[in-house]
Amino acid sequence: MAPRVLVSDKLSPTAVDIFKHHGIEVDYQPDLGKDKEKLLAIIDQYDGLAIRSATKVTEKLINAATNLKVVGRAGIGVDNVDIPAASRRGIIVMNTPFGNSITTAEHAIAMIFAVARQIPEANASTHNGKWEKNRFMGVEITGKTLGVIGCGNIGSVVAMRAIGLKMHVVAFDPFLSQQRAEELGVEKVELDELFARADFITLHTPLTDKTRGIINAAAIAKMKDGVRIINCARGGLVVEADLVEALKSGKVAGAGIDVFENEPATENPLFNLPNVVCTPHLGASTTEAQENVALQVAEQMSDYLIKGAVTNAINMPSISAEEAPRLKPFIKLAEVLGAFVGQVTEEAIREVEVVFDGSTAAMNTRALISAALAGLIRPQVSDVNMVSAPIMAKERGVILSEVKRDKSGVFDGYIKLTVKTSAKTRSIAGTVFSDGKPRFIQIKGINLDAEVGEHMLYTTNYDTPGIIGLLGTICAKHGVNIANFQLGRNRPGGDAIALLYLDAPFPENVLQELKATDSIISAKPLHFDVSA
Incomplete structure (x- = not known):
């Protein structure tokens, strides 16, 4: 059938x-x-x-x-x-x-022109029989600075088009390497610097927990007076109420909005503002x-x-039917190793090394690397998958290396992921036991044996007495239940880590209290997809 x-x-x-x-x-x-x-x-x-x-x-x-x-x-x-x-x-x-990268990028460029020259308002005025030549005093885009937030597939196309229009482009993207930035001809900057320098800001990042409301009142306060904002990416990246206030006050001179918090948007406070160009999610709408x-x-x-x-x-994962049963648990392992590092890394990633030790070296390592990259990138780009992850990493200039070696330890096979940024190097290793579930066996060079939970808290500290009591006391005070607890250290009095298994996401107020203590160096809530 x-x-x-x-x-x-x-x-x-x-x-x-x-x-x-x-x-x-x-x-x-x-x-x-x-x-x-x-x-x-x-x-x-x-x-x-x-x-x-x-x-x-x-x-x-x-x-x-x-x-x-x-x-x-x-x-x-x-x-x-x-x-x-x-x-x-x-x-x-x-x-x-x-499939629609060029079309979306071109719509963003069109929005930049429309907002800069007030084309929709001028068109409506002229159609109404008016000749308001002095009313519509626009600005040139030549020589202006364009801030691109998210310099992946679409953002990089926008950047190249803008450079062709003689704009200076600054870009913020945690996964954009200096090498890739130089290839594109853009200046890689941190987000606050982009806010401070850009005459136009265009968004090309997916909607994730990290990017939701990335343009809000606090961000707008850091921008130039008279900045113009373009969003052809996702509704929710811009806090619409904050943008409306900034447009009315003149802090933001204009905006081009193709996507909205609620769609279809038949009513919105941005509508009918004279300095706003709105379109009905047309970014991908070309033949x-x-x-x-x-x-x-x-x-x-x-x-x-x-x-x-x-x-x-x-x-x-993109794998053949023959190898799927044996490879599937190691695909999950590679993903959670990447997800761990991706959630604790804020800086741009420069290099990724994946070591396959023992039996894992004989597996479909290409699929395993893709899974690790997908896990690594997903905290920033939620819709990444095993096919697109290697492409995204390459576009951002990430240097990828693979090492295969014979069994070197007590485990039949394990995977070790090492990620280098401009600031530090992070490494994590894991394996799969007979139950088919992934386990962490080494973090920061510290050996341990830890299962992977849906909600976890990762802390680093110096190996001093009282850490267990401190974590337990603060969690108990706020009703945070600890389901399990794993500790590790490199030597007595040296570096130590803790992994807490939780029943629910770790509350932000409790996290801030924990970070404020002198004993904890860092604390990071983690979330893992533990479904089969």
Whole structure:
């Protein structure tokens, strides 16, 4: 029986043709994604679901999708898909990371021009029979400084276009190396310096816990008077109420906004402000981009449904069916090693070394490296996957090295990840025991044996008496339950570490109290995906 795919959003007809070419039955209902109840009633009939942004793939929908095997998102962002819920049900979630990069970058450049020269307002005025030549006094972009927040695939295209327009580009991206910055012709800076220097600021970063509200009242206060802000990335990166106040006061001279906190945005305080250009999430809306992402998602979904091949999956490694059973637990291990370092690293990453010792050296190390990079990058770029992670690392100029060696310790095989930044070097090693679960066996050169928990707290301190009591006392005072506790040190009186296993995320107020003590050098809450 041929697989069935539902297309519930407006996709190019090219996608339908590709599905049919592969022998897949297609049900094209481009408005169904807006009807949650109807979609819920029929979703169990399909093996695949092809969407854009209108369809919300919620846990409720996933639970009703008893036959669903794959969700394909024609575009980059997958924030409209409950990925943990899909993973638990064994449903693969795919996206098309690079199909609309040029289109989105060009829209950002168009917004810069529109805001600089007040083109929409001037157009409306002229159409109304007015000739307000002196009212619309714009600014040149030549010679101005453009601040690019997020210099990945789209941000780097924007930077290159802006340099061609004779703008000076400064960029902030934790994963942008100095070498890659020089290749692009941009100046790599910290975020506060970008705020202080930029005449225009454009956002090209995904929406994560670290980037949510990155443009707020405090950030705007650090900017130049008369700065102009462009957001064609994700709603939620800009605190809209703070931007409105800054626009009204004149602190921000203009804004170009393509994405909003709540979409579709039929009402918004930014609307009707004379110094704001708003568009209805048009970043990827060109004929070329629609064709590209439609073709990509249809090909990927077809290959999976017909051949079992996995490409650009958010929640599934790209590995063959033969090696999957043995490799899967080590894929998880590599991801959590990367996730550990990614969550404790704030500086730009320059070098990554992955050592495969013993039995791991004979595995599909390319997949394992991709998994480690995905875990490493995911705290900054939430929709990264094993396919896109190596590309993102390369784009940012990260130097990657791999070492394979014979068994050198008590473990049959283990993986060691070492990451170098401009400030320090961090290393972590782990293995998989007979239960198939990943374990940390070394952190900062300190040996230990620690399971991986969903919610953890990692602390560093000097090996002095009273640390256990201090951690326990502060946690107990605030009702933070410690499920388990692992300690390690390099020598008596030397460096020591602690890993606390928690029932819930570590509260921010308790973290600040802990950091304020003289005994704790650093403390970092960690979160790991421990699903199978």
